[in-house]
Amino acid sequence: MELLSPAGTLEKLKVAVDFGADAVYAGVKHFSLRERAGNFTIEELKKGIDYAHSKGKKVYITLNAFLKNHEIENFKKTVDAVAELNPDGFIVADIGALSIVKDRTDIPIHISTQANVTNIATVKAYKDLGASRIVLARELSLKEIAEIKKAVPDMEIEVFVHGAMCMAYSGRCLLSSYLTKRDPNRGSCAQSCRWKYYVIEEKREGELYPIEEDHHGTYIFNSKDLCALPLLDKLYEIGVDSVKIEGRVKSVYYVAVTTAVYRKAINLIKNNPESFKLEFPKLLEELDKVSHRPYTTGFLESETELQYYQTSSYIRKYKFLALFKNGTWEVRNPFSVGDEVEIFYSSGESIKTRIERIIQIKGNKRTEIEQAHPNFTVKITFTNQPENSNFMILRKLI
Known part of the structure; x- marks a missing residue:
């Protein structure tokens, strides 16, 4: 099971590699969902790929924006320029982007979580189109993931295991676009879902009333953070090929600690599952030392308590x-x-x-x-x- 870590900058790429990642994913300007998270120039990307390859690690390039007509030619040029650097995969969401990459390179194609793949039929369809890996939608349970892997065993399956989650369907949200003109589907999300909201009564202009969804408070869209460490051994047993750490606008410290913890956990599960259970409290304690919102295992156990109503602030210890x-x-x-x-x-x-x-x-x-x-x-x-x-x-x- 591959450990895949974020690389928003060249420094973070090197830290992820040095702290135990098997592979990293990196964005380039304009066509990734990480526009506000730092992206690579072609020159920086070459340095990053060379560094990772020198350590026997892989680099996947994120080009998972949804293309508009006027962007297609520039997208082709970007694919050509990046392909010359010999990355280990392209991550795309747009089916047209998939077609362009397939026609212009022999580099493996991964289907982004933004494509919302939730079933066996869709996995098979993407396989027929030339994809070699699916980053499954975050809304799936362990049972559903296992069914997909069993039905299409020769398709690589990737699952998010740690980091921020979006209140929208697999992250496809327009709230920020409407409120701030910052497009979430181009990586410029203002995280409007984390804000505190009020209502105004029609005849009492300017008088704010809190939206009390329940006794907890008013942060009605605010998601907890994903932490699938408790279920990592089950994902391993299912045969998940890659587990992914979310990392948009995250620090070098976050990348280092989360990567090292999940690296150690995977090694324990692989070599001595009982040791993983014994070490689990200590591993979880380390993850508690990075900035985060309260943790949840998300949809992996069909959990319903995914929202955090008290505050949108992070826990920083x-x-x-x-x-x-x-x-x-x-x-x-x-x-x-x-x-x-x-x-x-x-x-x-x-x-x-x-x-x-x-x-x-x-x-x-x-x-x-x-x-x-x-x-x-x-x-x-x-x-x-x-x-x-x-x-x-x-x-x-x-």
Whole structure:
């Protein structure tokens, strides 16, 4: 079972690869659903693909926008330019885009979750059209996924297992377009579903009344976040080929932690299922340390409590301080000598420690400092020195 992680930028691509992803998915400008999430230029994409391939990992290119007539020629040029970089797959939603990619390349074609594939007949139809993988609609249960895999065993099946969910059908929403002129189906969603809504009585203009759907509150569209870690072993047993982490507008820290946790979980399930059950509470605890809304297993267990009515805010317990690269720490948020911190490893393990000393590095100059600030490059002495590892995250409890 492949672990597929998000790569909104070149840095995130490298972090996903370094923290255990088997493959990453990346968007290019104009034709992905990640327009506000950072996208790759052709030059950046080449660097990313070369890096991933040097580590034996795959890169899938997201071109899952729904095309308009005036965009078709530019889409063809984009496909041609990206194909020369030798990616491992194109992710499309538009059936016309599928036809264009098939006619112009031999690169495998994956059908995006935006295509809303929910049944065996549709999977077979896409197979006949030349697709090699289906990213199933998020509205399916474990039972339905198993039925599809059994009926079409030679079609690769991909399932989302972690991240934000949309209140609309497989993410195909127009609410943001109407309210803000930002198209959700081009990655510019304003997340209007997370806002707090009121009604106004016809004869009392300006007087707002809260929409009380029930006793919880007024966030009537606000979805919880998906976390399928509790069901990962069942997805493995079904024979799901790839599990996908959602990552639109997510941080390097989020990519690192979620990737490392799911990597460790898959390894445990593959090698020792009982160990996965024993380690599960610890793995879930790590996922609780990234910014998220309350977790749900979504539709996988036919759950109905998918909405979160209290607030649209995220749960944030930890602050990302620094990323370890090439023997030094790249600082992202301030920290000081004496701070109690945690070091998170790409293995999915973490240790608690304390900062004893900070040395700032600027060229050949070394300066001892009391506080590190964003964009500093530093070396750190801890009370418990971390084990040798090329890939680490520094964080602290908020």
